[in-house]
Amino acid sequence: MQTNQIFLLFCGVLLALGLAAFFMARAKATRTRASGTAMYAQPDQYAWFSVLITAGPAVLVSAVGAFAMLLLGAEIPTLYLLASSLAIAAIGLLLGLKQVRPDFHARQAIERVIQGILAAAAMVSIITTLGILLSIVFEAVRFFQMQSFWEFITGTIWNPGASFLAAAGRGDEAGSAAQFGSVPLFVGTFIITLIAMMVAIPVGLFSAIYMAEFAPDRIRTLAKPVLEVLAGIPTVVYGFFAAITVAPIVVDIAGVLGLDASYSNALAPGLVMGIMIIPFISSLSDDVITAVPDSMRQGSLALGMTKAETIKSVVLPASLPGIISASLLAVSRALGETMIVVMAAGMRPNLTANPLEDMTTVTVRIVAALTGDQEFESAETLSAFALGLVLFVVTLALNMVSVIMIRRFREKYRSNNL
Amino acid sequence: MSQSFDEITAQLKRRHRKSARLKWMSMGALILAATFLVVFIGDMLVKGLPAFQQAQIQVEVSYTEQSMQIPPAAVSDEARSLVSRGYLRLIPGRMRDNPELMGTTRMEWVLADSEVDQYLKGHYTRLSESHKRAVDRLKEAGRAELKFNTRFFTSGDSKMPELAGIASAAVGTVLTLIVTMAVCFPIGVMTAVYLEEFAPDNRLTQIIEININNLAAVPSILFGLLGLAIYINFFGVPRSTPLVGGLTLALMTLPVIIIATRTALRSVPDTIRQAAFGVGCSRWQVVRDHVLPLSLPGIMTGSIIGLAQAMGETAPLIIIGMVAFIPDVSTSFSNAATVMPAQIFTWAGEPERAFTEKTAGGILVLLAVLISLNACAVWMRKKFERRW
Numbered sequence: 001m002q003t004n005q006i007f008l009l010f011c012g013v014l015l016a017l018g019l020a021a022f023f024m025a026r027a028k029a030t031r032t033r034a035s036g037t038a039m040y041a042q043p044d045q046y047a048w049f050s051v052l053i054t055a056g057p058a059v060l061v062s063a064v065g066a067f068a069m070l071l072l073g074a075e076i077p078t079l080y081l082l083a084s085s086l087a088i089a090a091i092g093l094l095l096g097l098k099q100v101r102p103d104f105h106a107r108q109a110i111e112r113v114i115q116g117i118l119a120a121a122a123m124v125s126i127i128t129t130l131g132i133l134l135s136i137v138f139e140a141v142r143f144f145q146m147q148s149f150w151e152f153i154t155g156t157i158w159n160p161g162a163s164f165l166a167a168a169g170r171g172d173e174a175g176s177a178a179q180f181g182s183v184p185l186f187v188g189t190f191i192i193t194l195i196a197m198m199v200a201i202p203v204g205l206f207s208a209i210y211m212a213e214f215a216p217d218r219i220r221t222l223a224k225p226v227l228e229v230l231a232g233i234p235t236v237v238y239g240f241f242a243a244i245t246v247a248p249i250v251v252d253i254a255g256v257l258g259l260d261a262s263y264s265n266a267l268a269p270g271l272v273m274g275i276m277i278i279p280f281i282s283s284l285s286d287d288v289i290t291a292v293p294d295s296m297r298q299g300s301l302a303l304g305m306t307k308a309e310t311i312k313s314v315v316l317p318a319s320l321p322g323i324i325s326a327s328l329l330a331v332s333r334a335l336g337e338t339m340i341v342v343m344a345a346g347m348r349p350n351l352t353a354n355p356l357e358d359m360t361t362v363t364v365r366i367v368a369a370l371t372g373d374q375e376f377e378s379a380e381t382l383s384a385f386a387l388g389l390v391l392f393v394v395t396l397a398l399n400m401v402s403v404i405m406i407r408r409f410r411e412k413y414r415s416n417n418l
Numbered sequence: 419m420s421q422s423f424d425e426i427t428a429q430l431k432r433r434h435r436k437s438a439r440l441k442w443m444s445m446g447a448l449i450l451a452a453t454f455l456v457v458f459i460g461d462m463l464v465k466g467l468p469a470f471q472q473a474q475i476q477v478e479v480s481y482t483e484q485s486m487q488i489p490p491a492a493v494s495d496e497a498r499s500l501v502s503r504g505y506l507r508l509i510p511g512r513m514r515d516n517p518e519l520m521g522t523t524r525m526e527w528v529l530a531d532s533e534v535d536q537y538l539k540g541h542y543t544r545l546s547e548s549h550k551r552a553v554d555r556l557k558e559a560g561r562a563e564l565k566f567n568t569r570f571f572t573s574g575d576s577k578m579p580e581l582a583g584i585a586s587a588a589v590g591t592v593l594t595l596i597v598t599m600a601v602c603f604p605i606g607v608m609t610a611v612y613l614e615e616f617a618p619d620n621r622l623t624q625i626i627e628i629n630i631n632n633l634a635a636v637p638s639i640l641f642g643l644l645g646l647a648i649y650i651n652f653f654g655v656p657r658s659t660p661l662v663g664g665l666t667l668a669l670m671t672l673p674v675i676i677i678a679t680r681t682a683l684r685s686v687p688d689t690i691r692q693a694a695f696g697v698g699c700s701r702w703q704v705v706r707d708h709v710l711p712l713s714l715p716g717i718m719t720g721s722i723i724g725l726a727q728a729m730g731e732t733a734p735l736i737i738i739g740m741v742a743f744i745p746d747v748s749t750s751f752s753n754a755a756t757v758m759p760a761q762i763f764t765w766a767g768e769p770e771r772a773f774t775e776k777t778a779g780g781i782l783v784l785l786a787v788l789i790s791l792n793a794c795a796v797w798m799r800k801k802f803e804r805r806w
Contacts, residue, residue, distance in 0.1 A: 107700055114702050115616050121608035125630050128669045132640055135647030206447030214441050223448055230455055232792055234730025236759040237781050240766050245461050275454045308437035336637020338733035343766060363639055370737050388643045399635045
């Protein structure tokens with residue numbers, strides 16, 4: 001018999017056992033109740049409890065078994081595993097039927113099981129974070145066993161070129177040794193992020209001020225969805241826009257000004273990334289500005305301040321923590337943004353501060369390292385995980401600071417809708 | 419130091435002017451953002467709309483023994499370089515399927531080469547002058563025209579721009595999103611129900627909450643690293659498949675769904691819960707019979723938005739190899755597949771001008787789907803929104 005036939009059979013038998021548990025338990029409970037004994041729970045609840053105790057452990061055992069086979073390579077024949085699960089299901093059925101007693105709290109038992117299942121689901125997010133952390137750290141450590149950590153942090157030359165030869169045991173044949181100095185990548189990432197922020201923060205903040213303080217309701221209800229559309233456009237589309245439309249325009253303008261720009265300059269992805277980030281800043285800042293209590297505005301206007309003065313010296317200082325928090329979130333977005341830079345920025349690590357030259361970013365190198373035809377064990381592939389680790393730590397820190405800032409704001413103004 | 423009335427009036431005027439200036443500046447910022455959007459969409463439309471049309475030319479196709487062996491022989495020398503080579507290659511197969519074609523010569527509308535297509539659309543091409551004149555002659559005789567490009571929607575990827583379509587990517591997207599939703603919808607809703615309705619207020623709960631917020635802000639590419647290291651290398655899930663893509667996107671979409679569901683659950687007033695507890699419901703009964711049905715529209719809205727987000731995601735899928743070249747539509751979860759954003763990425767890397775057009779065409783299709791999904795979510799929110 002083939003594995004999936006056995007599996008189908010297993011499912012069928014389990015289903016039959018479950019149905020049997022349901023109807024037998026219900027019949028027994030109904031009978032007990034009909035004989036005049038008061039019971040703690042309804043017949044259906046006894047029935048569901050029996051189903052849970054029949055199917056639950058059986059499924060759990062087979063899942064654990066499959067896990068062990070897959071992961072630890074344990075040699076458990078599928079047939080035996082599923083047969084033992086069925087045996088456990090049968091025992092569960094008997095136990096469940098035995099529990100149909102007037103003094104058994106079936107409803108509370110179900111409640112406990114369900115709470116357990118829900119809590120297990122909640123653990124998935126923790127496991128995901130741990131999974132990200134472990135997978136990255138584990139591979140990054142392997143990378144740092146091959147390459148020095150200090151050189152990775154301070155080196156200024158990123159040249160993974162010949163590292164695949166080293167992985168193939170021919171390291172000494174290579175003309176130049178692989179070098180993994182990540183400073184040019186960090187500088188490139190930083191400059192592109194800076195350009196993006198120079199577009200996004202002013203435009204986003206002023207849009208938020210307009211929407212929160214000046215705009216009539218009609219424009220406000222119209223403008224919010226428009227900005228949300230900007231946030232909903234896939235990044236690959238922005239990347240295409242940056243590479244095909246914006247980059248040539250930048251080159252043309254630079255040419256008119258007598259400057260020499262590369263077609264994969266850093267300015268184009270930076271500008272487009274800024275456009276992408278506008279809605280993050282505007283919608284978060286808008287929320288924060290509207291959460292500033294009106295009494296503060298009224299007090300300021302009562303003293304004879306104009307609207308602009310009120311905004312500048314009362315509303316904005318009050319909402320500053322929120323605005324900073326929004327900007328930090330935006331920075332973390334920009335650092336981790338991949339598609340725009342992969343499509344529009346350069347591939348060549350280039351240590352420069354001139355945004356018209358091509359430069360590369362951390363995310364571009366991660367993609368380049370993992371889409372090449374390198375062996376997984378090679379230093380270049382593993383370098384992606386080291387870069388990923390840096391990215392993870394930096395974005396995590398930015399998010400943490402951002403959360404703390406927004407919490408401080410919320411506590412100060414007792415605003416619950418943030 | 420006292421100021422005269424006139425001085426104060428002048429000062430006041432200045433201050434009000436400043437106020438007006440701030441108003442216009444902030445309005446300008448909003449208009450700028452809107453202009454970006456308009457320019458962007460306009461640019462995509464100008465570049466992408468031509469992709470929905472494809473040049474066809476009317477030529478004599480002779481179905482002979484020889485064209486069975488050497489397909490290019492089926493058309494005349496003059497037309498040969500104008501007809502799509504990919505189309506010619508399909509001729510023997512068609513002859514096998516329809517034996518009655520053998521020995522006949524027919525006037526047929528056939529797919530033109532992408533260079534002819536570009537020429538007819540008025541773009542730059544690499545066609546030689548004599549070929550251009552030939553196309554002009556055909557056009558004057560009404561034998562070369564742009565027709566609606568059905569192939570774009572029915573065929574998979576191809577190295578020849580005139581044959582390339584988004585069907586295989588669209589199917590891949592659907593399969594991937596089925597996996598994504600099957601995994602993250604139940605887990606997300608269960609997590610949210612646990613945190614809102616069941617969880618005791620202790621350390622663990624706080625950690626889970628902080629963790630979910632952090633997860634929502636983790637760069638998407640790191641989920642790709644997770645997928646590569648854990649799913650592919652550790653569990654041995656086959657690379658490039660909708661299965662591994664869907665599982666990776668599921669973890670990425672999970673926080674979106676959890677946060678949306680929690681908001682929806684929170685908007686159900688406590689009086690409902692108290693009334694249900696009052697008549698003796700247990701906690702699970704309250705959730706199942708009252709809270710969940712009342713918050714379902716909100717949960718669905720949040721899930722659709724999460725789905726749209728997952729649909730546009732590319733970076734993690736590149737890492738796990740979903741940028742494969744997929745010429746045939748495959749409906750299996752464990753065969754190599756590609757998704758629409760990845761297809762766009764692949765085409766964007768092709769050097770031919772005709773592929774730029776295809777890329778923008780694919781983008782238009784993707785944007786249309788995303789905008790209708792989001793519109794659907796907004797409509798649902800409007801329709802089912804309840805004020806308590």
